Amino acid sequence: MKSKDSEKIDLFAEEVSACPFSAYKEIRDSGRVYQEPRYGNYVLTHHDDIQSLKNDQVFDSRHGVDPAGRFSASTYPDINRTDPPRHSKIKAFLYKSFSPQAVQSWEDDIHKIFVEHFDDMARDHSEQSFDIVHHVCYPAPAAVICRMLGFSDDRRDDFERWSAALVERLGTDISEDQRNALVEMARFIRLKAEEKSETPGKDLMTEIVFAEVDGERLSPEEVVANGVFFLAAGHETTANFLSNFTVQIATIPGLFESLKNDRSLLKPALEETLRLESPVQNICRTVKEEVLIDETVIHEDDRMMFSLGAGNRDPEVFENPEDFDLSRGNLNQHLAFGYGHHQCLGARLARLEGEIYANILLDRFDKIELAEGYKRQPGNVMRGYKSLNIKCS
Template sequence: MDYPLHSPDFYVNDPAPAYRELRRRSPVHWTDANGGFWAITRYADIKWISSRPDLFSSARGVMMPNPDAPSGNRRPMLISTDPPRHGALRKLVSKGFTPRQINAMEPDIRDIVRGALDRAEAGVDLEFAEGVVAPVPTRIIANLLGAPYQDWEQFRTWSDAVVGAADPDITLTPGEALGALTQYFQHLIELREAGGTNDLISILLEAEVDGERLSQEEILAFLHLLLIAGNETTRNLISMGTLILINHPEQLRKLVHDPGLIPTAVEEMLRWITPATHMTRYATEDVPFRDKVIKKDQAVVMLYGAANRDEEVFGDDAEQFVVTRKPNPHLAFGIGEHACLGMSLARLEARVFFEELLARFPHIELAGEVSRMRSAMAPGVRRMHVRLSAATTKKAVHR
């Protein structure tokens, strides 16, 4: 029994049946693809590995092993830093993501979402994924960084190239995109150093813990991570979430009738979609694990999407999409010290988007085939034509 877990095509198709089989028959599963790695599919196992950075290191990168990936010096990102340095970096970077700062962004986020939805017209077919959804997280991040409006769309091009490099629609290479991003971010940093503002870059420049500040290299690394991870995963969450609601009309009706359910629905979308399919760690020593032994330096790929359907945690309806699901301890944002720093922002963006979308257009249906993005890390919807319809107002009956 083996599955092409390294292939983008595996994630374009529905991986749930393979995940289910792996959880049942081979929860710690070795595959020879891409030089070999262990695939972990059970919730409890992923939770345990995530809690042991002494045994499973992030320092060699968190992407699935890929011999075709460009080699060279990697920028030292927060996501690929081990303790104790990781804790110090996270404290500094978190200065820009306090609950107060995230909550203060809601009016701007709502304006950006409304602007995107203004492009939609009731009863008219439109391309939804690229035309309506994709600009939203890019513009939100650009606004967070204080980037000029005219640069916002360029952000999306660079981000697509870095994350969706396997997609045939993307011609810019990851190296070219990273180079362009670095130059642009350096320009923004230089502007902020000359005169402070209240955007995220200024906050990062001023952040200090125990007399220590972030270096420019560390700020650049974090900005890359924010744009790439925050843009792609949130875009895929919203596009795929819309598709899920279309495919589950009874759940869509629940949200239309009770918008107060949208926050719990967003959590269920995160569980069901799992926008980042996996994270990888490397064993620092031989580790006995269930009935296997993970050898030192072997890659361990934690398949979050498999864990988010684990029947031992989510019950007999783990394979069902239920917008009222509580509790919902999904692993879509990871867990432990490397849990996603931007999770509150992602939740806010998704909540606001679906509040605004369903208030305007409570009826949503597909108007053509769905084209998927090929990516082993962040598969999503490339194009999706839909037809949105406004609420029909019932005429009053006079008696």
């Protein structure tokens, strides 16, 4: 049974998406399924229900994963919009770039990249007040994924503009400028794919170009779509993760000092940040066959929205879910990186970047505070900051 008040909640309204957690709670408390009024998606907010994502017999991704139901596999056939068994075969081929050994081999390079960005920030801002997203949280992960793809990061401004266009069109109307940015990004990836085809390297873009499924190479459209996906997803979600972590250590009393004095608490702190402030809040699937959820019939071709952010605050799974708790024993149950076949391939890389970033912050500073001025990512799909001013001493 859905409450009358919960029926009115527009999860895409700016005032709701800015801080959606009370809305998630109201919807979750009202029942297992809720149809949001903006796009008509059926929303799942309970942790156990969200885990049904693994059932590829019922839900598909090829019709698009954004709440507005645009950008399907026919237009953007990347790995995120491809269903098993093809998805599993592509993922297995690309896994070598994200295996534990592969990610660990990047640790020294990633540390160097982050140190360089912190050093640049220190030179530019001797007054110790700066936009940490502009200087580190965004450009450092961008430099990392560019290097992994085999790209130079000298077009940082373009990467930022293109990725912003990808993020801002999720669950919102898309402007002509954003469409043009996406076309530019695809053109850039297409040129890079041609270069790698002629002169292969030991990099992720080469892996994408030469990836095979059942003995056949990916189509040119799949190559471009996956290049776009990894370039954007490879740093946007990590940038959100890092900025969200920064806010936690700057605002929770005693947290910064505890982590500085005891680094064994760092991994739980990063995982608790992922749980409480998931970089990706909501993802969508299309129903392939009729399904019954809590007396609600969901028909074939209806859209389901899996609210990872709500599931991560489900009191049936996480005791006192609104609290930042370093002693929480089941942090590995959070859904921040998705679930099932589409669990994030880059989760291990994001965690490593989080540890490196956090350790540098803790090594360099004795105190971090928020300064005036911040801007959140728009919409209710991604959660993070486009700008975040902090003071350090």
